[in-house]
Amino acid sequence: HAPGALSYESPFPPDFVFGVAAASAQIEGAAFEDGKGESVWDRFSRIPGKVHEGHTPDVACDHYHRFDEDFALMASLGFKTYRLSIAWPRIYPNGDGALNQKGLDFYHRLFASMKKHGIEPWVTLFHWDLPQSLEDRGGWTSRVTVDAFARYADTVVKAFAGQVKHWITLNEILCFTLLGYGTGGKAPGRKESDKVVNQTYHHALLCHGHGVRAVRKFGGAGAVVGLTDNCAVSVPVTETPADIAAARAWFVDRNAQVLGAIHAGKYTANFLARVGADAPDVQPGDFALISLPTDFLGLNIYSGTYVRAGKNGAAYEALPHPVNYPRADSPWLRLVPQSLYWGTRFSHEVYGHQALYITENGCGYDEEPVVNGEVLDLHRRDYLRSHLREAHRAIAAGVPLKGYFLWSFIDNYEWEDGYQRRFGIVHCDFKTQVRTPKLSARYYSDVIRTRRIL
Numbered sequence: 001h002a003p004g005a006l007s008y009e010s011p012f013p014p015d016f017v018f019g020v021a022a023a024s025a026q027i028e029g030a031a032f033e034d035g036k037g038e039s040v041w042d043r044f045s046r047i048p049g050k051v052h053e054g055h056t057p058d059v060a061c062d063h064y065h066r067f068d069e070d071f072a073l074m075a076s077l078g079f080k081t082y083r084l085s086i087a088w089p090r091i092y093p094n095g096d097g098a099l100n101q102k103g104l105d106f107y108h109r110l111f112a113s114m115k116k117h118g119i120e121p122w123v124t125l126f127h128w129d130l131p132q133s134l135e136d137r138g139g140w141t142s143r144v145t146v147d148a149f150a151r152y153a154d155t156v157v158k159a160f161a162g163q164v165k166h167w168i169t170l171n172e173i174l175c176f177t178l179l180g181y182g183t184g185g186k187a188p189g190r191k192e193s194d195k196v197v198n199q200t201y202h203h204a205l206l207c208h209g210h211g212v213r214a215v216r217k218f219g220g221a222g223a224v225v226g227l228t229d230n231c232a233v234s235v236p237v238t239e240t241p242a243d244i245a246a247a248r249a250w251f252v253d254r255n256a257q258v259l260g261a262i263h264a265g266k267y268t269a270n271f272l273a274r275v276g277a278d279a280p281d282v283q284p285g286d287f288a289l290i291s292l293p294t295d296f297l298g299l300n301i302y303s304g305t306y307v308r309a310g311k312n313g314a315a316y317e318a319l320p321h322p323v324n325y326p327r328a329d330s331p332w333l334r335l336v337p338q339s340l341y342w343g344t345r346f347s348h349e350v351y352g353h354q355a356l357y358i359t360e361n362g363c364g365y366d367e368e369p370v371v372n373g374e375v376l377d378l379h380r381r382d383y384l385r386s387h388l389r390e391a392h393r394a395i396a397a398g399v400p401l402k403g404y405f406l407w408s409f410i411d412n413y414e415w416e417d418g419y420q421r422r423f424g425i426v427h428c429d430f431k432t433q434v435r436t437p438k439l440s441a442r443y444y445s446d447v448i449r450t451r452r453i454l
């Protein structure tokens, strides 16, 4: 081999998007500044025992005041695409009612700074920071939230249409419905019946539809829109036809409530049979909105579940991870790189999307000290490399995977795990706000520059 030709991989396609991601409540801080209203995470984090050591999103990475230097750092590392979210309570402090012009002004300044640094925004309308005032009126259990979101989406898309061309309606419906209203581990921390939880999902689907509608109406020429879902990902135990068919069947079942419903334009017979009397109430016209065509599907994939052919006529058997199976510090984050290949492949095969993006992929660890100015996160470099290989494999197999966003640009407020769990490729010292690019940031920077898995 000639020098530089040692990799047998072909480069990523020239138009493949490499990005980094973060979300408003996790990095901005300034939780009560310039008229911002309280969010459910501002409230939830103050309930004793809910969040690691009672950490709040009050300051986070202080990105609200430091975005210009953060974008300078991004640009210096060669990161040209950034997925961020807008904080709904900055725009409408009470969710609906009075508009807060200072909130709009902040994002105008932020997008101007991104433009100055040559960074393209991908904007999520909702990444979990629901205005507390809406929660006080029922939150995701109520259609009041749907109407408020429709107005919020219209306002935001109209305001930023000149600065933003890539829109994502919602981030990970499961996390703010089931985990917020069913198991209660995330804000607002309620434990409701299955029927109520299914209704929260339905309201979220309606908001997704309103987001698409708003972008079509106000987004201007060239605007694109899609959902980001954390679909359940199955990985066949062996890559044999029997296990692959079983894994696909599990994928179809497990994603019926969100992706299946959007795709079918209704709740499927299998889903309705499964939920029985707990099926959500649907009003006429709901699915016309929910199934509006989108331009792409975003998938957040961190891990996967091993599935094999079922016994005695069962369609599949899902296997629990044995206790010794490797994982990151988050217990749910089992290291299954093939989930990127099978997750994108099944999404494409089952729903026929013409453009898929990995909108999040990454890993979180607790102890990542800065030693002599360096963070040697070889574990994250390894995670990144092994997952990019599977993304590459999907492209080679004909899956229309168009881009990859790493979670996260910088260590941030990791929800109920507070500041303890670090997902960044840039280290953040939460006492001094000093940023230190980790080894993985340099690695990713080289991958982006060469478009190769190094």
Ligand code: PNW
Pocket (backbone or CB within 6 Å): 023, 171, 172, 175, 230, 300, 302, 332, 360, 407, 414, 415, 423
């Ligand atoms: C995502 N799970 O959440 C979110 O979109 C991010 O805001 C978050 O920081 C990141 O992943 C890391 O956690 C998830 O239990 C939360 O499988 C939980 C799960 C998956 C994703």
